[in-house]
Amino acid sequence: MLKYILLGFLQYNPMTGYDLKAQLATSTMHFWHAYHSQIYTTLRTLEEDGLLESVMTDETPLGKRIYSITASGRAALDEWLAQPQTRVSPSKHELLVRLFFSGRRDKAAILDELRIQRRLHQDVLATYQQFPTQGWDNPPGSETRTASEPFFWLATLDYGQRYEEMYIAWLDDLIAQLEAL
Amino acid sequence: MLKYILLGFLQYNPMTGYDLKAQLATSTMHFWHAYHSQIYTTLRTLEEDGLLESVMTDETPLGKRIYSITASGRAALDEWLAQPQTRVSPSKHELLVRLFFSGRRDKAAILDELRIQRRLHQDVLATYQQFPTQGWDNPPGSETRTASEPFFWLATLDYGQRYEEMYIAWLDDLIAQLEAL
DNA sequence: ACTGCCATGTAACGTGTTACATGATTCC
DNA sequence: GGAATCATGTAACACGTTACATGGCAGT
Numbered sequence: 364m365l366k367y368i369l370l371g372f373l374q375y376n377p378m379t380g381y382d383l384k385a386q387l388a389t390s391t392m393h394f395w396h397a398y399h400s401q402i403y404t405t406l407r408t409l410e411e412d413g414l415l416e417s418v419m420t421d422e423t424p425l426g427k428r429i430y431s432i433t434a435s436g437r438a439a440l441d442e443w444l445a446q447p448q449t450r451v452s453p454s455k456h457e458l459l460v461r462l463f464f465s466g467r468r469d470k471a472a473i474l475d476e477l478r479i480q481r482r483l484h485q486d487v488l489a490t491y492q493q494f495p496t497q498g499w500d501n502p503p504g505s506e507t508r509t510a511s512e513p514f515f516w517l518a519t520l521d522y523g524q525r526y527e528e529m530y531i532a533w534l535d536d537l538i539a540q541l542e543a544l
Numbered sequence: 545m546l547k548y549i550l551l552g553f554l555q556y557n558p559m560t561g562y563d564l565k566a567q568l569a570t571s572t573m574h575f576w577h578a579y580h581s582q583i584y585t586t587l588r589t590l591e592e593d594g595l596l597e598s599v600m601t602d603e604t605p606l607g608k609r610i611y612s613i614t615a616s617g618r619a620a621l622d623e624w625l626a627q628p629q630t631r632v633s634p635s636k637h638e639l640l641v642r643l644f645f646s647g648r649r650d651k652a653a654i655l656d657e658l659r660i661q662r663r664l665h666q667d668v669l670a671t672y673q674q675f676p677t678q679g680w681d682n683p684p685g686s687e688t689r690t691a692s693e694p695f696f697w698l699a700t701l702d703y704g705q706r707y708e709e710m711y712i713a714w715l716d717d718l719i720a721q722l723e724a725l
Numbered sequence: 726a727c728t729g730c731c732a733t734g735t736a737a738c739g740t741g742t743t744a745c746a747t748g749a750t751t752c753c
Numbered sequence: 754g755g756a757a758t759c760a761t762g763t764a765a766c767a768c769g770t771t772a773c774a775t776g777g778c779a780g781t
Contacts, residue, residue: 364638365740371645381760394640401741403762427760444649447657448639451664457545457633459575459700461625464552466693468625476628483632512647514725518718519640529710537699544695546768562732582769584734608732 365397365405370414370432370440377431380406390516393491393523406430414439474541481534488527494520546578546586551595551613551621558612561587571697574672574704587611595620655722662715669708675701 372378372386380403387397409415414436420427432440458480465473553559553567561584568578590596595617601608613621639661646654 364636364641367645368641371641374645379760380762384760391641391644394635394637394644396634396636396741398742399760400743400762400764405740407762440645441648444642444645445653447653447660448642449660449664451661451668452636452638453577454575455545455577455633455636456575458629459703460545460549460552460572461629462696463572463575463700464548464555464621464625465696467622472626472628479628479630480632483630487632511725514721515643515646518721519644521718522640522714525710525714526707529706533703533706537702540695540699544692560732561734565732579770580732581734581736581771586768588734 364395365401366409366414367440367443368395368397369402369405369409369430370436373415373430373432374437374440377429379427379429381427383430393487393526394519409436470541470544474538477534477538477541481531481538484527484531484534488524488531491520491524491527545576546582547590547595548621548624549576549578550583550586550590550611551617554596554611554613555618555621558610560608560610562608564611574668574707575700590617651722651725655719658715658719658722662712662719665708665712665715669705669712672701672705672708 369383372383384399384402410417414433415430416433417428417430420429549572550564553564565580565583587596591598595614596611597614598609598611601610
């Protein structure tokens with residue numbers, strides 16, 4: 364999966380692993396996450412498989428390695444996009460697991476945990492709400508873009524906002540119910 | 545993580561791997577998923593670590609192996625529950641990845657994919673809505689339950705319903721926008 | 726006879742996480 | 754002088770997925 368995200372970003376223009384790490388920490392933070400260790404190793408694997416190429420700028424000890432997509436890389440990305448997803452994305456949500464098994468826990472401890480989550484998700488929502496006004500509606504690179512790309516980027520951002528709003532409302536109702544018990 | 549889900553279910557009463565697989569396919573389907581291969585291997589690991597014990601019923605070639613939680617197992621579960629989660633659960637959502645990079649795709653193909661997802665998620669929502677009337681508000685086992693357990697089970701189910709409603713509404717709006725383009 | 730569900734497991738592979746490790750440059 | 758950010762990588766381990774593999778029992 365990360366493979367296609369890296370190819371997806373590199374289709375617009377060449378980037379370093381560090382740049383891709385930054386893209387994942389901003390543009391895709393609401394639907395995919397990866398650690399830098401995984402990004403660097405996956406980039407190397409993609410290069411070995413001929414889907415990417417890289418060059419080192421200024422051969423100083425610790426220079427930048429800039430990756431570019433190859434024709435095979437574009438083909439692999441297009442082929443993946445052409446196969447529609449026909450199942451639901453399986454979800455994994457640790458807080459819900461904890462809650463499901465919280466029957467014996469102290470009420471005050473649960474409320475503390477829920478309130479922490481409420482604050483964290485409020486922050487995430489605030490971040491999303493600032494994205495479009497920060498020029499995020501035109502993010503990765505510049506050239507080789509079609510007119511519809513910002514449409515889809517904004518659609519995923521809209522998902523992120525709706526998700527956070529739903530989640531916060533659910534937390535608020537749950538906190539109120541627990542307090543009333 | 546699966547470790548604690550298995551311990552969580554087994555705190556109520558002993559079960560087989562097959563039973564646990566069924567629990568994961570129903571009770572926790574909206575927040576955690578695991579394959580039977582992983583369930584069986586994790587159960588073995590937990591037994592090796594002394595958190596579970598098992599007995600074989602009727603020593604026929606292919607009998608049932610019934611797992612029970614040990615005192616150490618309960619302690620491990622309680623300890624995990626006592627450490628509150630202070631970060632947001634990272635999300636991974638394949639359809640959003642595909643959508644994010646769909647700028648060059650054929651509009652009709654994207655619409656097909658979104659409509660398939662809409663139907664699948666409608667089915668999932670329908671399943672959730674039938675749960676409480678099917679006695680799911682009192683699911684795993686029977687004994688050793690506290691009064692607040694159904695409260696938390698219903699809270700996670702409520703999350704699942706709200707999530708699906710939000711997701712379907714988002715899909716509907718997106719489909720309408722795409723059609724209008 | 727065949728289908729579907731009960732019931733268990735292994736093996737190989739793929740993905741993801743944590744920790745270790747280094748060093749330059751920029752801003753305060 | 755110190756902290757933050759830029760920049761890259763490896764190693765060990767943990768977790769998750771797919772495929773292979775077996776066989777009983779109940780219902781049609």
